Amino acid sequence: MSRNEPPSQKLASVSFASASSLVLLQLGSRLFTFVLNQILVRLVSPQVFGTAAIQFELLLSTILFLSREGIRNALLRASPSNGTEPGKSRNPSPLISNIALLPILLGIPITVLSAFTYLYTSSYTTTSQPHFRLAVTIYALAAFCELLSEPLYIRAQNELRFDVRVRAEGAAVAFKTVTAFLVLVLSPPEWALVAFALGQAAYGLITLVEFLRVYGRDSEFWLRKVTIDVHGNKVTQYFDPTMLHLSAAMTIQSVVKHFLTEGDKFLVSRLSPLADQGGYAVASNYGSLIARIVFQPIEETSRIFFSKTLSSSSTNAQEDLQTASNTLSVLLLLFTHLFLLLITFAPPYLPLALTLVLPSRYLQTSAPAILRTYVYYIPTMAFNGVLEAFFASTATPADLRAQSRWMLACSVGFVGASVGFARVLGLGDAGLVWANILNLWLRASYAWFFVKRFFESRGVGKMVQLRNNVPPFGVLCTFAASAIVTRWSGRTFGDAPLTLHAQFGHVAIGVTSVAACLVAW
Template sequence: MSAAADRRQTMPTASPNLLEASLSSISSLVFLQLSSRAFTFVLNQALVRLATPQTFGTATVQFELLLSTTLFLSREGVRTALLRQRMGVSPDLVRNISLLPAYVAAPIAVALAILYAVTSAPVVRAQPHFHLSVSMYALAAAIELAAEPLYVRAQNELRVDVRVRAEGAAVFSKAAVTFVGLAFAPSEWALVAFASGQGAYALVTFAVFWNFCGRSTRYLLRKVTLEDRGRKKGKYFDPELLHLSGAMTAQSVVKHFLTEGDKLLISRLSPLADQGGYAIASNYGSLVARILFQPIEESSRIFFSKSLSMSSSSGEIEKQAFKTAVELLSAILLLFTHFLLLLVTFAPPYLALATALVLPPRYLQTSAPSILRVYRFYLPAMAFNGVLEAFFASVCTPADLQNQSRMMAVVTAIGGSRFIGIGDSALVWANTVSMALRALYAWRFVQAYCAARGQPKLIGWNVLVPPTSVLTAFAAAAICTRWSEAAYTGVRLSVTAQKGHIVTGGVCLIFCLLSCYAFERHRFAGTIAILRRR
């Protein structure tokens, strides 16, 4: 491949179709998550019936924590930093940085796997084929990280279709291999079945990305000769991007352990059966987050990073790009406020019925039901924090990252220490409080960022609050659904026995949605017009 072609593929562009591409990526990723989660939800219903709570907890809490820690520490900072690459940076310097996660994959995976195996409780290590399963998870992490340079290239080219194919095929392979292993292998191989599924996920991910651009990608660093003040110097990395990658990696270490703190404590403090209850509650409770919030957060980060990095000749951010980014952020935040209202209004009176219908009987005696009750607040906190931190990561300086890291550490240390030893649901409450405070910090940063650019009124608390008429509709629906719940107290938890209660909820939901359309369609019309103009 020619140098010119390579340059076109790796350099960011200030295309006016950037927003259109970002919105297209949202819809593609939502479709990916919806289809893959629908498939895995059905399969999970079978998995939780095939695996014991102890095995399910070990695989989906402890092993998944080992995997996510390896992946997050190796690649998250580099991924975020490379979205902010400047125009004119040599593509080889960018590609060299994208290779770093692949280089550190094996050492980090091996080190974390050994640390986990040595420090695990005896009851965990006593499970059949435990060490083999841990080794397989470490190998799967290394294989997935080997695809990172290929992922970065596809991301920079806005080739969301490649990622959709890769993740869709990988999720299907993981679920199918795990199911076959649990269904047809002896029960003592249950942990290996989960590890095999993760290995299939990693291999398929690498294979799809390799088919996209692997043949033209070399895993060797290229030295670039640049002229600096009349002297030619050889460089392997762009200094600014490398420094930003290091700062974001250091900050991601703090962020990861704060975000996954509940899993870390539960894996150490809770019985294995309760870990299985936490895992199934987390899987079910976060379905909406994975289907809707994760694609919005990831696509927003791409759009914010690339649009806010476009500079005019004077070095200032283009006013129109800046205004569009903030208005899009406001629209997303308002959407999340409505989601919070829906959860607070409808989740409490219908959670007991939903839990009885979805959870297998043996999981009803674990911590799963109590954890699901907390998720009506945890999910909105996660949503607000995700998109606000996406904006923050797109424009922050290394000094801003250090300040945020200190804030997160202090908040979590104070809040989390009060909940340790109380119970699994209390740990999720602590994580919810931490998420909310992180979102508040990022919100204040966005306000200060707008004020520093002469637009203090561009974003404010008013963008988060629906009109009084809509709030009244939700309040009325909350009263009706709770009255209905009280009327059906003691009635068997089934669809046929509770059909009157279900119909009441459906009518109230339609009433709330119609109220949003009647009183807020003009509010969203401005955002829709902006999107169409772009």
Template sequence: MAEKTREDDAPSQADTSLVSASLASASSLVLLQLLSRVFTFVLNQALVRLVTPQVFGTASIQFELLLSTILFLSREGVRNALLRSTENKARPQQSALIYNISLLPVLLGAPVAVASVCIYLFSSSATTASQPHFHFSAVIYALAAFCELLSEPLYIRAQNELRFDVRVRTEGSAVLMKTLVTFLALVSLSPDWALVAFAAGQAAYGLTMLVGFLGAYGFRARYWPEQVVAKVHDNTKTEYFDTKLLHLSMAMTGQSVIKHFLTEGDKFLVSRLSPLADQGGYAVASNYGSLVARIVFQPIEETSRLFFSKTLSSTTSNKWEDLQVAANVLTVLLLLFTHLFLLLVTFAPPYLSFALRLVLPARYLQTSAPAILRTYVYYIPTMAFNGILEAFFTSTATPADLRAQSRWLLGFSACFVGTAALLARGGGLGDTSLVWANAANLCMRAFYAWMFAARFFCEQGAGRLVHWRKAVPPVKVLVLFALAAAATRWSEATLGNKPLTLGAQIPHVFVGAACALACLAACVLWERKTFQDAYSLLRKR
């Protein structure tokens, strides 16, 4: 009986380890993103004063799009699929099979990098390509992407071993190196070398990532799949990959082509349709507008994907508890994001014009940046909702589910292009039409993922665990936010004829601060029990 007790306790100990590791991961990644974005924000504040909007737009829109294309298409599917890998003590060779799959981003990355940079260089407009050292800089970006891909097998290994300290330390060092190299190169070189300065910073990032992960594992890494010999029913079998995970990786990689277009479609269209100066404005707005998303949402999304993958793919006997915890985490995160939406919609519009005067250089106020940042008030919450819901989908979907979603994503792609075209033509919205189209696209994707999540829990006999009402604050909170919105807009209207300076806007800022404190106090007072219950459920794990 003692043996049985120890065996029964093992899953709960593993679950506790996973929960604590996931919470530690979330806090560590939020801290990493906060520090890295502070560096990036300071760098951007300096860069927008050191370089022209044309150079900033080329580096931050076109070169970043080239970089993300290579990385996303090469590694995203494999990275998400391998989150579901679990140790199997009956098959000690499994770790070698999984490592072989983690090499696919490297093997796929080389041809993807070559093809991407060639297509980009041959399709670039004459105005863009005429910038000094343009071709040289684009090639450096492609090499930097491949250098980063060389660290991918060790990145995946660190994730599956829950060694988040390795990632935080390495990525933090990489961001610091990128910031310093870019800034020093811009300051020390002539303006003609501005694009090369951005490329050098990205190369420093990729090299630091590679050296950091290699150093964490004693500079021991192989980059070619090796044969794994296993005995199955007294028969010798030679394998290279775990078949189930390989098929899932292939399905997710194929789908990543569509998801990449949906994720980066606005940048693709801006890079092809907008003048270089407006590309610079779009880049500034995108960088500032997505600060919250990158600092908070991205770590939460990545940690949730890991948590859902490990929790719902586990083979423990506590299936109902696993479902209960997963549903609770999902609904509580959605509730948090609903509060973020309320805060942004209530307080951002009345104070955005004043804030832009403080952070944007005068020459960027004449670009599309201010208008785009106004649309980000509504775009940021859609990113949050879609991120967590698609994290759940990715963690639980079968290859058949992925194929079904791919068909819907094709439809969403058509809607994205059509919405952007209609808004641009009918309303004269310019680049803001792309942000509105992206928001509409993310809403459709989030709704699809929500319906999948509801169906998933129903099929497990736990449909009552998830309901949209659990993601909506109480009516008292909604009423208070509505009153705060009215008060801040009244304050803006009464101070509308005053200069946008700190001294003149102090009464307006005071009204907003008082309303914000009242709303936050209401959330703590009336919704504390919801979050306490969720935390208690996690602690029991």
């Protein structure tokens, strides 16, 4: 990294390196968990897997999201100390580090309230499973254990020390999956729910230990009082007022955002039988592999990059805006190509893939229908993720309030669309995913119009144009030709058994067509 390199380009270099590290982390951890999940779904019933992967995960995400998401996003805008290079440790301002402790303080009532609400609103079919209450208690404690590492996580993110997070999460995922697997194998079947709970507890504990190993000596878990001089008067403060106000606005908004993000799981956990919840969980785990491996790291590093590049004043404002717009355009163009790849090749090859990957007892659940909808859900998540990352990095509290009203309208629309798609149109659980797709497109559209206004208000509206996100005509023609060829091939081999040997010609045509599309790209 050159000393003469502009700050925005230094940050871009660090962000690219961090995205690469996080992609590798997600790739390794997801492949590891994918293999173990292939074993786990064969060890437990769809009912148990549905309870653990839908209901328990929903409880966990509710506690974590409501306790930390708004504060985590707000503190990304905290200005670094002068002269601090990315990746180097520094002691944050007490007024900022005090805010970083709020997820722990918020986590106590949110954990207790969420756990009790879940316990006393669950159906008898769910609560009558062996050791159900013990498993819920362990999940709640695991969530709070993970929240204890949040101040250190925020510090690592602001210092751009992504290696700390990669080591912590990589080790935690490994311990989580191995713990759940060993308990399932070595214990009687009635301890299955507890096995998943102990795996999550191992994740929270290892995450905390790894962050403490790096920051333990100079980390503090109590609020520090700061005395400042205001017009000659000594005033005591605990929090930076601007950051506290922004954190509060983002935390309030996170309630609506959490419902929209996890709305399908809320409805599935209440409306679908446990066996179908298991099918939904399997489909969600398989269908979102690409999103978790690639898009989640890109979204997180984009949020950091845009926050650090655009949230503070800079002498190179024009250059920073150009760097940010170029980065956003490249990511949106990348996601457009992914969308084309999925809609071109997934439909003709999904029947064969489902037969090879899904256990036979899950073929009779809602899993196959749900996975077919993920062809459209995955790229929608990608577009929405990076656009909302830009919004979260640059929005003022007034912008957040306006977006909250839009999200509230989207939540009403989501519930209506869910009922319409699932019940009226008879799409079942797949209808919930279609409703989520509609919801995400509405949110992405709102964020896109915000992006346009953001650049136009700075006199550089031409930096972001919709046509920059569309591939050239030749690439579109190649994808269209491939779509026609692979669908013709699918009909030709339609009567052959769904095995690799019998479908070899169909697979060969698909591989050749993918290669042609990648070359055109």
